[in-house]
Amino acid sequence: GAVVSQHPSRVICKSGTSVKIECRSLDFQATTMFWYRQFPKQSLMLMATSNEGSKATYEQGVEKDKFLINHASLTLSTLTVTSAHPEDSSFYICSARDGASLGAFFGQGTRLTVV
Amino acid sequence: AQRVTQPEKLLSVFKGAPVELKCNYSYSGSPELFWYVQYSRQRLQLLLRHISRESIKGFTADLNKGETSFHLKKPFAQEEDSAMYYCALQTGANNLFFGTGTRLTVIP
Numbered sequence: 751g752a753v754v755s756q757h758p759s760r761v762i763c764k765s766g767t768s769v770k771i772e773c774r775s776l777d778f779q780a781t782t783m784f785w786y787r788q789f790p791k792q793s794l795m796l797m798a799t800s801n802e803g804s805k806a807t808y809e810q811g812v813e814k815d816k817f818l819i820n821h822a823s824l825t826l827s828t829l830t831v832t833s834a835h836p837e838d839s840s841f842y843i844c845s846a847r848d849g850a851s852l853g854a855f856f857g858q859g860t861r862l863t864v865v
Numbered sequence: 866a867q868r869v870t871q872p873e874k875l876l877s878v879f880k881g882a883p884v885e886l887k888c889n890y891s892y893s894g895s896p897e898l899f900w901y902v903q904y905s906r907q908r909l910q911l912l913l914r915h916i917s918r919e920s921i922k923g924f925t926a927d928l929n930k931g932e933t934s935f936h937l938k939k940p941f942a943q944e945e946d947s948a949m950y951y952c953a954l955q956t957g958a959n960n961l962f963f964g965t966g967t968r969l970t971v972i973p
Contacts, residue, residue, distance in 0.1 A: 784961055793965040794909075794951070807960075843909070845961070853899050854961055856909040 752778045754846050756857025763834055763864055771829045771860045773844030779824035780846035784854060785817075788841040800827055834864040867892045869954045871964035878942050879972045886937040886967045888926075888952030897955040898935040900926055901963075904948045912937075912950070922946070942971045 753776040763769050773783060782801050786794040798814075800806035800821035808814045816838075818830040827846070831838055841861050845854040868891040878884045890896055900912040913921045915928040915935060926937045935952060952964040 786963075794963040796960060796962055799960050809960075845909075853911040853914050853955075855911070856901075858908045 752776075752846075752848070752855045754780075754844065754855045754857045756844050756860055758860060759858060760861045761863070763862070765835055765864055766833055768830055768832045769834055769862060771831075771842055771844070771862075773827045773829070773846065773857050775825045775846045775848075775855070778846075778848045778855075780827070781824065781849040782847050782854075783821055783827040784845045785819060785827075785829050786843045786845070788843060788859075794843060797829075831862065834862070836864045838862065839864045867954055867956055867960075867962055869952050869962055869964035871950075871952055871967050873967045874965065875968050875970070877970045877972055880944055881941050884939050884942045884946070884969065884971075886950050886952075886969065888935045888937065888964060890933050890935065890952075890954050892933075892954055892956060894957045896928070896930075898926075898928055899953040899955065899961075900924070900935075900937050901951040901953055902948050903951070909951065942969075944971050944973055947971045 755774045757772045785797045788794050797812045798806040798808045800819050802821050802824050806819035821827040843859040845856045847854040870889045898915045901909050902912040903909045924939045928935050947970050949966050949968050951966045954962045
């Protein structure tokens with residue numbers, strides 16, 4: 751099946767710094783990518799949806815200036831957590847789908863810890 | 866607003882017993898529904914989708930628009946079915962929303 755690679759899998763950063771998470775579709779062109787955040791024992795919360803070449807659509811309550819999403823190519827989307835704070839510590843997961851198939855393929859997730 | 870509800874956080878069944886994981890949705894448009902599964906230490910992966918009406922690993926799910934449900938069923942549970950299961954709704958705006966998940970444990 752299609753593969754989505756997410757990097758890094760774990761990152762620890764200092765409060766106030768920015769962290770970039772990459773999501774790549776390895777063997778298909780991802781026309782749409784999703785970014786999720788998962789708190790302990792809670793569901794995957796959709797943060798934003800991005801289509802290649804256009805601005806991301808953010809869900810209500812998600813700060814677009816804090817969580818910068820770039821989907822510049824059909825195989826790469828990035829999520830940058832700017833000026834990170836300890837409350838941003840979470841598990842972030844990306845997923846991608848091509849234009850033809852239903853459903854989405856998921857990255858392995860990134861555990862972000864802000865100290 | 867769209868919503869996906871999985872009422873059971875934990876579900877345990879004995880091997881060979883039938884299993885049903887419940888999923889209800891709320892959406893004003895025409896829904897596209899999926900089940901995703903996450904085995905221990907693996908990434909989330911698609912199990913099945915309602916539109917293809919397929920059976921994967923013995924699992925089936927029927928969309929019931931009247932009851933707004935998409936329950937996942939398997940007649941005989943296997944140990945390897947133990948995993949976290951998520952029901953998901955895709956809206957017309959191309960967004961994918963998840964339920965809170967159900968952890969299925971199949972007891973040998």
